[in-house]
Amino acid sequence: MPYTAKKPTRARSSEELRAAIPGWGVDLDPKDRPSVPKEQFDPTLNGARWDFPERQEEKWPRERSIEHKFLTPVFGTSTPPKGLSGVIRKYSYKKYSEGRAAHWLLLLAADRVDAVEHHLRSFVSLRPDNPITQTGVLSEFSRHGITSRIGKKRVDVNHQWIDPLLVGGPWLVAGGLGVAAVRRLMRLRRT
Amino acid sequence: MRAMVYRGPYKIRVEEKDIPPIEHPNDAIVRVTTAAIxxxxxxxFHGMMPDTxxxxTFGHEFVGVVEQVGSSVQNLKPGDRVMVPFNVYCGTCYFCARGLYSNCHNVNANATAVGGIYGYSHTCGGYDGGQAEYVRVPFADIGxxxxxxxxxxxxxxLLTDALATGYFGAQLGDIVEGDTVVVxxxxxxxxxxAKSSWLMGAGRVIVxxxxxxxxxKARTFAHAETYNFAEYDDIVVEMKKATDYLGADVVIDAVGAEADGNFLQHVTSSKFKLQGGSxxxxxxxxxAVRKGGTVSVVGAYGPMFSAVKFGDALNKGLTLRMNQAPVKRQWPRLxxxxxxxxxxxxxxVTHRIxxxxxxxxYHIFSAKLDNCIKPLILPAAN
Known part of the structure; x- marks a missing residue:
């Protein structure tokens, strides 16, 4: 009890635990723990032969955090910014530091614009987006979707119903708007 | 090559992409033989991380065979079987030189608050990941x-992230002999x-x-006592009861940004992205931790704000410790x-896909179908 000085009695002694659990206590001494202490100075780690790494070629103006003094010597080259989403991303990097909520909210907004841009582009390609196959939802039928949930006291079932709305909702709205637009055009042509 | 490709929240597909080229003299190109989600x-996948x-291509847990190396690579050659830590890191910046590989300052142009991670959005550097047939591995002599x-x-x-991170999480708890650890x-x-907490001398481990x-699995694999929080009105009170009202000496958060248990917190973060994590x-x-105790955080959270009860942490005199794991530092001991x-x-491992x-x-793992705990991805099994 915390109301007196004594520590609560242990259910099992160290000897009992050592006998019951393979490896119990082998890292008891902090000296055997690789991340103790947190910082361990070793500037020649793994035989690194540079003080500052050679610079990777910058093949397009690479967006960077304004909290960096300069472009890092090595950087990822996946998916350069493009389209309206790219404009938003570049603005966010140029204008706001990582400490500003606006920076992250703009990047999240750009992510959604990016998805819409690519969905639209996919419809004029040979491989249009398919929310059925791309969500993997068909595994609900082959991987026990119902029995994985029913009677399991899972608390996540209270919000999983939102997922189809989040994924399918925009598609349904877009489809509905498309149908409405076509009907309106047809009506206009008739009159 | 074939590669997993993100198509927007909750949507991915496999596409044909170019095999990544060498972009820096210390790069290697690795043919992936096994990856993991x-x-x-x-x-x-759920669209929570800004600048995804x-x-x-996602995937920061992978192993494979070196296909090609850059001109300055000395420690690897084509044909070598390699395991690659999820951290991209240079080895010599201020942070790497002190062992903080996950906080490298030379590999993530997009952010200073996080290091480089394969296949983990541009917020983590914009590197394509290993859920593909091939992947670019920068600083091949280091990682x-x-x-x-x-x-x-x-x-x-599993050493490239999950095991190293779990073991690191137990270390962050500064466990001393006989401690009660809640995970x-x-x-x-x-x-x-949980398993690592025993290695460090825990007297009791509760998951x-x-x-x-x-x-x-926690009972059989990690020898832990377990509590299903859905069966209790208030899991914090249960932990107080379980520890004779003292609280645990160490608590490890191995859940992160999509934690369940409070509808409003979960929905505002995971579904509507109004927080960096639930x-x-x-x-x-x-x-649940005792006053003066330690909370270790290895669950992943995004860069935005979250509604954390910081006042309780202050008033209880807690030590809060956290980081992305510096993976390779854990390897010799592991x-x-x-x-x-x-x-x-x-x-x-429960699934090989x-x-x-x-x-x-992704859907099986996300929706927790089929008793899924850890799915592996096999690029060559197509």
Whole structure:
């Protein structure tokens, strides 16, 4: 009890635990723990032969955090910014530091614009987006979707119903708007 | 090559992409033989991480064979079987020189608040990941290691993140002999954190989750006591009762940004992205630990704000410790533990999925179908 000085009695002694659990206590001494202490100075780690790494070629103006003094010597080259989403991303990097909520909210907004841009582009390609196959939802039928949930006291079932709305909702709205637009055009042509 | 490609929240597909080229003299190109889906990949899949671009290939847990090396690479050659830590890091910046590989300052142009991570959005550097047939590995002389002859490939892939992170999480707890350790989350990292807590001399290890099949794994694999928080009105009070009202000495948050247990917190973060992560497990950790105790956080959170009960942490005099794991720093000791039979990481693998079916793999893992704990991805099984 915390109301007196004594520590609560242990259910099992160290000897009992050592006998019951393979490896119990082998890292008891902090000296055997690789991340103790947190910082361990070793500037020649793994035989690194540079003080500052050679610079990777910058093949397009690479967006960077304004909290960096300069472009890092090595950087990822996946998916350069493009389209309206790219404009938003570049603005966010140029204008706001990582400490500003606006920076992250703009990047999240750009992510959604990016998805819409690519969905639209996919419809004029040979491989249009398919929310059925791309969500993997068909595994609900082959991987026990119902029995994985029913009677399991899972608390996540209270919000999983939102997922189809989040994924399918925009598609349904877009489809509905498309149908409405076509009907309106047809009506206009008739009159 | 074939590669998993993000198409927007909750949507991925496999596409034909160019094999990545050497972009820097110390790069290697690795042909991936086994990859894994990490719980933190689900945050990307669900669109929670800012600057996750359509077209990116995810995957920060992978092993493979070196296909090509840049002109300055000395430690690897084509044909070597390698395991690659999830951290991209240079080895010599201020932080790497002090062992903080996950905080490298030379590899992430997009942010200073996080290091480089393969396949984990532009916020983590904009590197394509290993859920593909090939992947670019920067600083090939620094991060990757040869897979020892005696090591199983599935054990090796779990060393690239999940095991190293769980073990690191237990270290952050500064466990002393006889401590009571509570682990929130019975996913791969939580299971490994629980198991590692015993290695550091814990007197009692308690694992909390709401998925009964994972709690069963925590009992059999990690020798832990378990509590299903869905069965209790207030899991914090239960932890107080379980510790004679003292609270746990150490609590490890191995859940992160999509924690369940509070509808409003979960929905505002995971569904509507109004927080950097759902801090339910973290808040429970702060409330369940004893005054003066330590909370270790290895669950992944995004860069935006979250509604964390910081006042309780202050008023209880807690030590809060956290980081992304500096993976390679853990390896020598973990290699010993695997060789000595104290750890068998691949025991938690439940699914092995061909790359072509990766969308189903993400859904199975995300929706917790089929008793899924850890799915591996096999690029060559198509």
């Amino acid at each position: 990490c719980g933190s990949d689900l945050h990307l 671009r359509v077209g990116m 990757p290691s040869l897979i020892p002859e005696w090591m199983d490939e599935e054990d090796a892939v 929130f989350g019975a996913g791969p990292v939580g299971l490994f954190a 909390i989750d709401h998925l009964e099949y994972r709690l069963e 801090p339910i497990a973290l808040n429970w950790a702060i409330d 290699f010993d533990h695997i060789r000595n039979g104290y750890l068998k990481p691949s025991d938690i 061909p790359l072509e079916h990766i969308a189903e793999g």
